Amino acid sequence: MNTSATARTAGMDARRFAKGSARDGAARAGLTARGVIYLLVGVLALQIAFGENNQQADRGGALAELAEKPFGAVLLWALGIGLVGMALWRLSEALFGAVGPDGRKAKKRLTSAARFVFYAFVAYSVLSFAAGSGGGGSSDKQSKDVTARAMELPAGQWLVGAAGVGVAVAGVWIGARAVLRKYHDKLKLGEMSPRTRRLVDITGVGGGAARGAVFAAAGAFAVRAAVDYQPDKAKGLDDTLRSFADTPLGPWLLVCVAAGLVLFGLFSFAMARWRRV
Template sequence: MSVRGKANGKNGRKVVEVAGRWGFAARGVIYLLVGVLALRIAFGDNGEQADKGGALTEVAAQPMGSVLLWLLGIGLVGMALWQLTEALWGHKTTKRLLSAGRTVFYAVVAWSVFVFAGGDHSGGGGESDRQSHDMTAKALDLPAGQWLVGAAGAAIAVAGVVGAVQAVRRSYRKHLRLGEMSSRTRTAVDVTGVGGGVARGLVFAVAGGFVVRAAVTYRPSEAKGLDDTIRSFADTPAGPWLLVAVALGLALYGLFSFAMAVWRRV
């Protein structure tokens, strides 16, 4: 390889690294805000919406909110770009497929942020709930729709359980530059990684369960978006205190994402 080719390769890796770190930071902002909004709901503020749309509305209300929204969208594009490189040049087929799925996911989320930043706030708070109902209704009308929706719900639930187990096992550590971290930093990252990962996994598992129930009952309204799923924790025997725990966990996951932006090997 020529010297120029090597330089271009290094420059390309640097661009991907910056994109990935910016993406983790953007993800951190969204989860931190969703956690804060969920915490407000737990203490009686039912006017809030604990989903992406609610988080974007919160950002937009800040000074220079429009600029912050565009920066958030660019960060999510960076995450999509990094995941795309993992999908194209990763070593294991399974991980490449997962990265391809994440590429599409983050690209869609980034686009929705740009649309919001451009002034179309129709995807504001409660967006996840409306989308969940609409998508489930359309899917149920397809041939073998109940089976498709049920399989999708089961996949979401399994992904949540797997994510929670991986968090408890601290599987994320293999991706971190542990040698460059102090013992206090490692402890702080473990608190946010385990607590945040378990809360996030629990939310996914419950959301998947609701989708399965929608398939079994053939009622799209049974499928819940992020906001309704989070609110459902207050209806358990543990009451609002479980919602408080989940809200704090989601906020921790936001902080964990910030830590990944700094310490992850990208």
């Protein structure tokens, strides 16, 4: 077979995936899997706020919680496969462009590429946990270990500080976009009733604001670790969430943030149903 013809055929198959039902299914499976994780993390954080649970309020804790349910192993594999779908969807956006008038711009493609890397890592950790390889370790230990290794590099202190600023800015950006309801641009609003749209807005605004607050706080802790040159001051998701209970507002701020993460889980389910992909 002609090599150029084979390459053209492969390219056409890839584009069909990027634009067809395979991409649609991968995106919706991924958004559903993301919703499950955020929902479980939010519930665990609520239990911690009320002193009912000492389990990690992060991805590892969510996976451990899921594993204890009936058919837990099957659910873990389904979750991992869904996250693989999310990674493939983001990869297709990086290669062929996303929906919308700006979907083919370099900035959008780079963002999609970064999301592909992130979700590929998350999918790997979930599938490793499902296979019994311990992929659901503590986010706090992982954060401290990565920070310590980064600080050993030339200009490592500056790198950690810059990364922390980037995460904090991303958190503010996520929260602001949620409050401004920028996600409307990605939803099939015409398929929603007015009541459904109001409910989606409650989950989108509340969930996005809480998610942004968690990112901003985690970034601030990374900056503090860099400034003080103390990797132990970097915090993963679990420690970041618990830190909200140490504010003057006490556990009630953690309750609000945890409830927001539950809302973001529900919002992810709504995105899986109505997002334009």
